[in-house]
Amino acid sequence: ETGVTQTPRHLVMGMTNKKSLKCEQHLGHNAMYWYKQSAKKPLELMFVYSLEERVENNSVPSRFSPECPNSSHLFLHLHTLQPEDSALYLCASSQDQGQGNEKLFFGSGTQLSVL
């Protein structure tokens, strides 16, 4: 138990569906992240929030829309996804953000399949 909880663990959706991924951290951290993990690729940083403000948007397509209503919760809203978006989506948190050497605490991920 890392203190970061992601739901759902598995998600299958069609290209026309709208779904949301949820992440909650119980560590009192100030920063939260979304990463994408695909086979044979390094972890890709998608979004970073620090104190509920988005500080990083790594050229992610607009069909991915993040939301951070408070420092403990992070959502990733999905709509009109493509099959190549199938991957493991990992949420992480850290105490603070900005130095680059933050210790990341990851959730177990949501395994997403887009049909």
Next chain:
Amino acid sequence: TQLLEQSPQFLSIQEGENLTVYCNSSSVFSSLQWYRQEPGEGPVLLVTVVTGGEVKKLKRLTFQFGDARKDSSLHITAAQPGDTGLYLCAGAGGGSNYKLTFGKGTLLTVNP
């Protein structure tokens, strides 16, 4: 763009064997982290190395940061099935490049 190359990509060994995996780059990093990701879970931080030449030990795991802070190695002594997982290295850039750069990982399988 800072890239981290990890080798080998896959490694399958018998319980009790020793092994070393590598993380190499042409870039200098201010610090480097190692994570282990077990099947069906997210990565878990094992160690952070900061100083060139630094060696850290975590039970049977020995981590070394290269003198020039461009590479790192992880040595496991007497591997056990519980060591099975994906080992990821992640480097933090210096100066204005504060982002963590991840390697693709080494998938280790330790057979009983």
